[in-house]
Amino acid sequence: MASTHLDHHLALLTHLRGILVALGEAELVEDDTHGLFLERYDELLVELPKDPENSLxxxxxxxxxxxxxxxxxxxxxxxxxxxxxxxxxxxxxPDEEIELYQNLDERRYEAEANGQPFDWTQEKQLLALPPESPKH
Structure with a gap:
């Protein structure tokens, strides 16, 4: 399950890389170090799956x-x-968002400890609902 969590974040990093590349291709970057930044970003994409703790x-x-x-x-x-x-x-x-993510992590750890599946995206959507909304 931890690899699913890591895979989710690797997919987000890959998506964000696409945005960064498009930014450079559209010549919206005034800094000539954009290519070097992308090289470091690619290093993160390679190293994170190998050694998540040291890549943080x-x-x-x-x-x-x-x-x-x-x-x-x-x-x-x-x-x-x-x-x-x-x-x-x-x-x-903001503090409210940090609190939401703390609750989300607590749910994830509890599910993992109990050997239950955990859908990060679904749980995040449930936690983001207003308190008066029905949660199934």
Whole structure:
């Protein structure tokens, strides 16, 4: 189940990479170090599956840099990535959102401890519902 969790975040990183590439292709990047940034980003995509624990710092650094280097796409950065990498990335999340992700992680750990399947996306949608909404 942990690999499914990692796979979810790798898919989000791959999607975000596509956005970064498109940004460069559209010549919306004024910085000539965009190619070097993408090389470091690719390094993260290679290293994260091999060594998730030691890749967290690189992920934090790169995601944080996106907010500073490419503010025009900051709203396109998946919120799940901010939580996944944690650290400085949490500065880009409001307290209410951090609380939602804490609850989501608690549910995930409980499901894993009980050997139950856990659908991150579905659980996130359920937790985001207003309190008066029926939750099945």
């Amino acid at each position: 710092y690189l992920g934090q650094d790169l995601i944080s840099q996106i907010f500073h280097r490419y503010p025009q796409i900051a709203h396109l950065v998946p919120r799940d990535l901010l939580w996944f990498f944690g650290g400085d990335c949490l500065h880009f999340m």
